[in-house]
Amino acid sequence: MSLDADLLADRRRLRRRLTLWRALAIFALFGALALVAGIREPSTMLAGGAHVLRLPVNGFIAEDRRLMQALDRAATDDSVRAVLVAIDSPGGTVAGGEALHGALARIAERKPVVAVMGATAASAGYMAALPAHRVLARDATVTGSIGVLLQTFNMAELLGRIGVQATAITSGPLKDQPSLFRPLTDEGRAALDRVVEDLHAQFVSMVAAGRRMDPARARVLADGRVFTGRQAVEAGLVDAIGGEREARAWLAAERQVPDSLPIRDVNVRSTAERLLSSATEGFMKILLSEWLGVDAPRALWQPSR
Structure with a gap:
């Protein structure tokens, strides 16, 4: 044994x-x-016969240099007949959303772009859909959240309880605003409010231009609220309810892009x-x-x- x-x-x-x-x-x-x-x-990752290019936009959106380069190549690649943007993202940085918006807008000047929203296409995720000629969402898609968020927190009281004090030597009164180690001053809060308001105004301008909407109407909708897909259609933020099948049908009917063309995903790796x-x-x-x-x-x- x-x-x-x-x-x-x-x-x-x-x-x-x-x-x-x-x-x-x-x-x-x-x-x-x-x-x-x-x-x-090879120098390009878009080589091949005629096709529809799918751009998955998933998770947190940040600026990606290689992705921007791939999209700029797609804009001038004759084999790319259209671009389908598949979005499932809660948002990201304003700069990341702006970069993606700009790259897709450059493509939209040359060829059809259609956006399809999945479970979530909010904030910068919604921003990515704005250059599209057609925007589709599911009934239950969570979208909108048109706004800008800047968050910080203050640890001064907590550090004081354990006997830790932080000192900052700055070149000006706003250099350490916001700070983890002391509350916002009135001057600091006012300065940050101006930053957020300017970024928000940029976002509203994108919505008004992309959705061909009166800026005043766009500002009303841009209070940070989210919409379901059905509500977004009613508000004019989305064109119709549908998914990839409906997107291909629209491309075939309105932009003469055959639905028999293969779909290839953007892959920057x-x-x-x-x-x-x-x-x-x-x-x-x-x-x-x-x-x-x-x-x-x-x-x-x-x-x-």
Whole structure:
């Protein structure tokens, strides 16, 4: 019985060693392929026959230099017949939304752009839809939230309780406004209000221009509230209810872009990056499944059981 237990333990140790070396070999192979692919990476990632380019806009929106370059190439690429912007984002930085808005506006000057909203297309996510010639949303899409948010907090009282005092030496009274270590002064609050108001005015101008709406009407809608897709249609912020199928139908009927054309996603990651990502995921999967999933101890919360 003891001999059987020893043999079983030896087999498990051997299996772990083989698994590790197998994973390392796979990782090395993918790394070599990634290196070769990176050296031979073509200058454009939009080559190919006629197609509709899909731009997924997911999660937090920030400025992405490589994405801007890819979109600028798409604007002059004759194989790109139209651009479909698929948005599922709660927003992001004002500068990131502005950069994406500008890149899509440059494309819209040359070819059709249609935006399709998913679960959420709010704030900078809604800003990204504004250059589109057609904007579609689901009935339950959460959109709008046209506004600007600047948040800070003050830790002075908390730090005082533990005997910590912060001192700031500044070149002017507004240099440390806002500060984590002291309350906003009246002068600092007024200065930040002016910043937020200016950014908000820029956003409202984008809405008025993109939706061909009277600026006064746009300001009424730009109080930060969110809308459902149906409410957004009624308010004039969205053109119609629908998804990608309706977007393709509109492109075919109104812009003569056949719905038989293939769709290709914008991918700003190089082949090398994609290979390395796949290798890393595979490596971690092997280690986790073999080292932790076979006979390692488990401490998991499983409320469904």
